[in-house]
Structures are given as structure tokens and as C-alpha cells.
Amino acid sequence: MLEKVERRHREKYCVHISGLLHRKQYTGVSQSITTLGNGGSFAPRTGAFQNGHLGFGSTGNWGDSTYRFSLTFEHSYRDLVLGFTSLQNQPPPDEGWGLDNVNVSLNH
Numbered sequence: 001m002l003e004k005v006e007r008r009h010r011e012k013y014c015v016h017i018s019g020l021l022h023r024k025q026y027t028g029v030s031q032s033i034t035t036l037g038n039g040g041s042f043a044p045r046t047g048a049f050q051n052g053h054l055g056f057g058s059t060g061n062w063g064d065s066t067y068r069f070s071l072t073f074e075h076s077y078r079d080l081v082l083g084f085t086s087l088q089n090q091p092p093p094d095e096g097w098g099l100d101n102v103n104v105s106l107n108h
Contacts, residue, residue, distance in 0.1 A: 013097065016083035017073060080104070 014021055045051055045065050054064035082104070088095040 014083075014085045015071065016078060016081075017071070018075065018079070019080050019083075103105065 033037060047067060048065040049067045049068045052063045053066070056064040082102075086097055088097070
């Protein structure tokens, strides 16, 4: 799960798998989510699993949100490198984020 605190900014979060971008999501005043077609423009907190439950408030577009997402992909390399990035420019109390319950499984 991606857990975040947001204050009206439009922040970018990305998931990279072995150097390739697999998910990009802008959150805040409006959202763009690449796994929902071409990205588009969605209302704040679109797709959030929960809002306002982490103790950072929940006023309009502000507060905390939790997002759940799943990625399925082909991978044939020996190693797997997962990367999670954000382009936040404020300290954690204003724009903090974290990951919880990251699971990786292999089907062959």
C-alpha cells in the first residue's frame, strides 16, 4: 500500500521495475494515473482505499490517503530491482509518504 500525506500539491509517485516505469500517479488537487488508461484527469483521492485514517486530518483535498495497487508483469532477468520514487519538495509532515505490505510473488 502507498500511504501518504498530501497538502494540495500535485506530487508524482512512480514504481520502477528493473529500470522500467510501470506506474506513475500524480496526486493532490487533480490526479493522473497511468494504470487507468492514458492517465487522464481525476478528482482528488480517486481510487484511494481509505482517507483521513492515519491521523493527519482530512479536509477537502488535504489529509492522508492510502492507495492499494497491484502490478503484474513479465520478467525474464535473473535479478529483480524494484524502485519507488516521489518528487516531493516539502518535509514529511507536509508531504510524507511510505510503503506498507509490499508483496512479490513468482508464477512459473
